[in-house]
Amino acid sequence: MPTTEALVRARAELECIQEFGRIIHSTRDRFVVYESFYQLLEQVVPIDHGTISFFDAQQNLRHVYVIAHRRGNFADEPVTIKPHTPSAWILRQRKPLLFENIYTDSHSEINLEHALGADLHHASCSWLGLPIMLGSQLLGLVTIQHHETAAYGDRELQLLQTLSLMLATTINQIQRVEELEVLRLALSAPTIPVDQHLWIVPVIGRVDQQRLAILQTILLGHVERQRIRYVVLDLTGMRSFDPQATGLFNKLIGALRLLGATCIVSGVQAENSAVLSPILSQHNVLIVRDVQQSLRYLKRQI
Amino acid sequence: MTAYESSRHHQPVEQTILAIHELIRAILLPRDLADVCRTIFEQLHHVLRFDAGFIEQYQPKTDTMQTIYSIDEGIENVVPYAWDYRRSKVVTWIIANQQLVRFDDLHEDLPKRFTVENTRSFGQEEKRSRAWMSVPLLIGTDFVGVLNIQSYQPALYGEFEEALLSTVASSVALALDNAQVLAELELEVSELDIPRIPLSDDVLIVPLIGVLDRLRWENLTHTILETLRERGCEHVLLDGSGLLTFDPDAIQAISTIVKAIELIGAKSMLIGLRPSLIEGLIRAGIHLTNIRTARDLPMGLAMLGIR
Incomplete structure (x- = not known):
């Protein structure tokens, strides 16, 4: 028989998914989508820092939402991804990446020193990142971090993957609708x-x-x-x-x-x-x- | 936050949650409707126990329900069936209240809650469904359909199972909505006319506007060829200054249109191409030797001896 604890956690996750579904149905505003993505995720998964990034029309990666010290902010800034960083690995391999403690973990293809923030007072130990994919199309990258070790596991990864795909579907739809509206105007x-x-x-x-x-x-x-x-x-x-x-x-x-x-x-x-x-x-x-x-x-x- | 009433669930919660994540991710990938429905019921077996189920879509134009997919112990029916939802008190109630309906035993409980009921049977009619759940598919507050699962066993579903089916329903609605919104807009845009200006009996100007995706450039090629056949023009000026994107599709489109014009015996001239498009054309191996080009429309007209 399922434990109460498991069911509490299950309810939190299901409500997070349902609520995000409701929000992306009811808006075509990207910022509302990014903000609710973070706010709903944060109710289930601990997050100190994080980023949501998308490729723009010129195929340059841009941060669109940045979480710093548990506060989310809209952004529109170009990102340079250095080689040998976790982000570069994710974009190259198109796979999620999880560290329980980024200070002590090691990875053969990644230089983890690059992932450490300059601000050591707010250093994050747990690190989780994954590519935002729609089918085989790579749209961007989402990362989250937390100061405690081993804050993230498979449960957090699964939830982040589901919400990211919902995000990708919505952002892709918003973009396609905008393109078609421009075209409709131009053709009219x-x-x-x-x-x-x-x-x-x-x-x-x-x-x-x-x-x-x-x-x-x-x-x-x-x-x-x-x-x-x-x-x-x-x-x-x-x-x-x-x-x-x-x-x-x-x-x-x-x-x-x-x-x-x-x-x-x-x-x-x-x-x-x-x-x-x-x-x-x-x-x-x-x-x-x-x-x-x-x-x-x-x-x-x- | 409180837990769900827990007694009925049949497998570890972790396993169920993992299965529901996989289900949602599978149905959000773009594909056709029948495929989405099949995937839902295939994957739903890892989340909930059921023997049969169906998806119905509301048809606002005719104000009817259409059963688009049903499955009973593995036997599918994908032939759409339209029916008057007012015949079913349960569906009418779901539409009015926008809430899930659950029965522990449909056979016993249905007459108690809804006085008269004309359910439409599907699948194996000799067996009686017992445990039964129907959840509305909602987009915002718009009702778009119903997702149902049922079993020949009684009393399978509780509060947790309700939440699971509701979560699936919200993703199903999203998948259906995505396909529909885009299909409608694409249809609307494809129905807009393609502008073409006969400058004189000899010369036709065609402004290339916006985005040239596959749907539009096939349409465009067809329109240009039809106009050429009707009017017998000798020259086609393709004005590319209004193009918004220069992806491989646009380059493919332009080279196809140019070839098609050549085949029908007319001559084309490309006008106002931007550097990025020219680079793409060269990379795609388009030989510009038999195509005349001009920087802008006045120059193109001057080359034809007009103005």
Whole structure:
């Protein structure tokens, strides 16, 4: 029959995992994830010092969270991993590493003097580190330390491994979502700068209020900052125009004019011409057949 | 912190906890849904005693439950089955209360707690399930499904077993959610149109935007070829100044697109490539001799005699 002590410990671990699961479900903020990772782990595992590090887009390792003297802090600092350190070994071997007493233990491939902190008053004896992996992909490194010897064993390693994989899954998802959002924004309002005076803006697909709102925000910002004089709205790829977006389209052309840019419309397709003609005639914009015609026109102007 | 009521657990707690860690880590690795379900029940044998079990997913569009996986003494059923959850008082209660339900003996206790019940039988219908636990799968406060285990033995589960199944459930929900969020966003982005601007009857400008992963560049190649076929353009200007990443995927994408354009009989010109991408192209063995390149769009247009 299980002992009470074992069950108390089991409850602490299970609640730690469940709570971390709840938190990573409910946020897309990396810092909330790092902070709760440390705070929940610390309720089960003793920690004096520690680090969470991830590789950035340039494949440089960066500390993102540093625990010093039992206090966690966000960080964004590059880390240089010297060869022959425990961290270097972990990243190379992609395996966890555990020391019961880093002062007296020895390891054939690691020079443990490198692992000792300069601050001997807060020297840590127990040392546990492991790679943050997602499948076969190496994302980073997490280490924890404690001043007592033999503070960590297989139980602590198992828990740290599980929480690290949950962390890796979440951080990877946050990153992928961010990439896709950037891409969605870029695809919703692509712009092609021809030179400093002239930008071509292809208006493509189904054009509705949401699409025009994104386009307006991005385009007006560029026009104002870079003093663009001519904007060619190319409607060749427009599949449909939602009549409810008429007002926004009017505003967009009006705003371009206010900012001192001339708006040229090219490539109106037959199927959209009926819904667009009242808007375009009202603004007295230049309408051309294709982009080349507008370039010819501008060559004469400039 | 208090212990769990302990009397029922069948193996050393350390062994169970180790098994639950392994289970969670196994299901968090990215893979398809059926695989995740199979792994859950395989590994769950090291954590809890059970003979049968199932996973059901809530379908918000149709407001029904769908049994996506069930297993009874080793015999799997992976054919999805949709049903009206309002037929089951237990599931309705789980959805309303977002809490686990446990029976020591389903046969005896079910009619006591829930007056009328139309359970849907699965697996071996002649045997009666006794010990029985169903736990809701929750993402934040959203109900996404149910995880169930049951046994032909009575009274197997206590408070500790409840906590074990709840912990598994939270990881299952995470695994399901991960797959779903990304699939939805990817679908949305892939459905956005690829911008292409016919400059004139002869020339097509294609801005390469954002990230060129496999899904997108196959789409992009297809779109360019279709447009070329429709309009009969002779030149394609690929504007790479809007690319965000220059990983091997992007390099592979560009070389494939360039080859495809060549095969259809048009000529391509690469514009606005950044140094890191050029280095990658050279390393990948792309011969730039038959491809024209230009620093920016005005230079490219000038080379074609436009402007």
